[in-house]
Amino acid sequence: MDPQPPNQPSKRVRRQAPKICCDDSSLKKRGKRGGAQRFRCTSCKRWQTIETPKAPSNKDFYIRKRPINAEAGIVKRVIVTPDKHFPIADLPAIRCVKKIIERSDAETYVDLGDTLEHSSISHWERASKPKVPLDLVIEDLDNEAFESNQDWDYLDESLDKANIKERYITLGNHDNWLDKFLVQHPHLNKLYNFEKLYRMKQRGYEMVPFGEFLKIGKLHYYHGHHVGGVNHSRAHLLRFGVSVIYGHHHSVSHYEVGFANGVNSATSLGCLKMLGHDANQWLNNLKHSWGHACASVDYYDDGNYSINIHRIIEGKVVFNGDLINGNA
Ligand SMILES: [Zn+2]
Numbered sequence: 001m002d003p004q005p006p007n008q009p010s011k012r013v014r015r016q017a018p019k020i021c022c023d024d025s026s027l028k029k030r031g032k033r034g035g036a037q038r039f040r041c042t043s044c045k046r047w048q049t050i051e052t053p054k055a056p057s058n059k060d061f062y063i064r065k066r067p068i069n070a071e072a073g074i075v076k077r078v079i080v081t082p083d084k085h086f087p088i089a090d091l092p093a094i095r096c097v098k099k100i101i102e103r104s105d106a107e108t109y110v111d112l113g114d115t116l117e118h119s120s121i122s123h124w125e126r127a128s129k130p131k132v133p134l135d136l137v138i139e140d141l142d143n144e145a146f147e148s149n150q151d152w153d154y155l156d157e158s159l160d161k162a163n164i165k166e167r168y169i170t171l172g173n174h175d176n177w178l179d180k181f182l183v184q185h186p187h188l189n190k191l192y193n194f195e196k197l198y199r200m201k202q203r204g205y206e207m208v209p210f211g212e213f214l215k216i217g218k219l220h221y222y223h224g225h226h227v228g229g230v231n232h233s234r235a236h237l238l239r240f241g242v243s244v245i246y247g248h249h250h251s252v253s254h255y256e257v258g259f260a261n262g263v264n265s266a267t268s269l270g271c272l273k274m275l276g277h278d279a280n281q282w283l284n285n286l287k288h289s290w291g292h293a294c295a296s297v298d299y300y301d302d303g304n305y306s307i308n309i310h311r312i313i314e315g316k317v318v319f320n321g322d323l324i325n326g327n328a
C-alpha cells in the first residue's frame, strides 16, 4: 500500500503587493493593463505593476480524440475473430465483423483458426461415404478452396481498408486436416500445402502452428482444442494457469480466477459459422449454445489487457454505441 502523502499547503498563495516604497497600506490597486495588476502608492505617488499568470482557457481542458498510441496508456488494440469455417461462414455476422474492423482503430488482427471447413477432406465425412477416388477428392478440395479463398478475400478487404498490417492465424483442427491429408498423399504437398493454397504470404498472415500459443502482453491466443468439458473456460484456466482466449467450442463464455500472481481470465469467443441444421447436419438437430462474436482487446503499457466481446445476435451488433446491421 502506498504511504499517505504529507499534508500539502494550499497552492493558492495570496498575492502580495510589491514593497518598493512606504508600506503596504499605502499601495492601492489601480486597475489592470493587459494581464498585469497596477498599483499606486498614495504617499510617494509611484506606480508598480505585477504580471498575473494567464488563466487556463477552455481549450486546455478539451480532450481530443486520439489514435490508440495516446497518453491514455492504451498501447495496442487487437481484433480477434473465431471459427469462420469458410465457405460456410455466416454472411451477416461476417459483415458485422468487417464493419467492426474498419471502425476499430486497431493495429493487430488475430484469427483463432478453423478458418476453413475442409469438408472435402474431412475424415468424418469420408468415413460415412463410399470410397471416393483421389482425383474426385482433389476436385472437391479445389472447388472448396476457391470458394473459401473468395470469402477470406472479402474479410481481408476490411483489414486492408483499416491498414491493419500485423496479422496472425493460430491454426485450428479443421485447418490441420489439410496437413493430415497431405501426410497420406505427400506428392500433393508442393501444390496443396496450407501456406500456398491459402496465399498466406500474399495475405500477410503469420501462421502460429496448430496447438501453440501466440502471446501478446499477458494474454495467450490459441485455437481452443486442448481442453474441453461443459465449463471449458474454467477448465482452460485451471489447466493452463495463464490468461487465454480461444475459439473451437463455438459458445461464448468468460471465466476469471485469482491466482497468487493476480487475476487470470479465460475467454471462449464463440464462432462465425452458420448455426442452422443444413450447415451442421452432424449434430442431428441437437440444440446447441453456439453464438457469433468477435472481440477487441486493449492493452496497457504493463501488458495488462481488457477484452471487449462484441456479441453478434441475428446478424446485428452494437459497436461504440452504433448499431451495425449485417443483414442489410
Ligand atoms: Zn476447432
Ligand SMILES: [Zn+2]
Pocket (backbone or CB within 6 Å): 083, 085, 114, 248, 249, 250, 271
Ligand atoms: Zn470450429
